[in-house]
Amino acid sequence: MSVLYVASDSEGAGKTAVCATLAHMLRALDRKVAVFKPVAAADLMGRSDPDTKVYADLLGQQADGWPAELPEGGLSEGLLKEISAAFARVSGEADVLVVEASCALTIEESARVAEELDARTLVVGTFHRDLSASQMAPWTEHFGDRLLGVLINGLTRYLGTETNSRMLPSMNAAGLASFGVIPEDRRLLGVSVTELAKHLDGRFIVREEHTDALVEHIMVGGMGMDPGELYFGLRESKAVIVRGDRPDIQMPALNTNMSCMVLTGGFEPIEYVKYEAEQEEVAVMVVQTDTLTTMAAVNTLSERARFDHPLKLSRFSEMLEEHANLPALFDGLGLRG
Secondary structure, eight states: OEEEEEEOSSTTSSHHHHHHHHHHHHHHTTOOEEEEOOEEEGGGTTSOOHHHHHHHHHHOOOOSSOSEEEOTTOOOHHHHHHHHHHHHHHHTTOSEEEEEOOTTSOHHHHHHHHHHTTOEEEEEEEOOTTOOHHHHHHHHHHHGGGEEEEEEEEEOTTOHHHIIIIIHHHHHHTTOOEEEEEEOOGGGGOEEHHHHHHHHTOEEEEOGGGTTSEEOEEEEOOOOSSOHHHHHTTOSSEEEEEETTOHHHHHHHHTSOOSEEEEETTOOOOHHHHHHHHHHTOEEEEOSSOHHHHHHHHTTGGGGOOSOOHHHHHHHHHHHHHHBOHHHHHHHTTOOO
């Protein structure tokens, strides 16, 4: 069995996205793949670990006694044995096991877990302009031959040329293999209509059953010189925020592709708008705040974004196919052909 241990030195680097997507892609290649997260920080225990829900929803992989709680004292021999026991249960008949590391572990502790599981390791690094081979040196030092290389995630727009001419050559010169650089993508920062409603304390009045749609863009409805359909048609998979007493703006918005409508000021729409939203199968919520306050609240919406939607899985699969050297990664795991 091939075991891939996916680690990073910072939260939000994209480990869960990489683990779920690689498992999904390998299953499409008729591999028997399981996913596994050995440990979680103590402050997550007592409530559901969000990553286990991602694996259950996107891959149908249920958590079986994992993750274990990482105590304040850090990784211990007893915890390593607990991890090994869970590993044996999860692996079953799988021929590939994808393991997500926890950032609560130090690099030294992660190396011990990888050794315990006899795993090859992929480091997911968060892109920043000053990222260099020297910053990745601790991974090479502690993982040695178990380290396959690094995958850089979240490349900022317009910095691709600089990255390919400076960062990647420096890593190659230091003997650190790079499996690619994945750019930022708007869809991956989206949230569901349900999460938007929670964030804004919205109350659904139309099509609450359609709240699993993904919101990738936010548009505000206001006075403008252009026809409403032209303005709102600039974006798809959007939430439109507009005063609840402005049917003249709401109706043109409903004539375009949208995920939901947010009506501000506590105003409910007229019946004709409700009817049109029903016909177009668009969820409509009402919030008590005014439009400016609602838009200000949206500034922190990205904090709710997680890799938890089928459209994100599909999009990230496309991005790995385009930007990552998957044949080299799979070859490093012994998955030739």
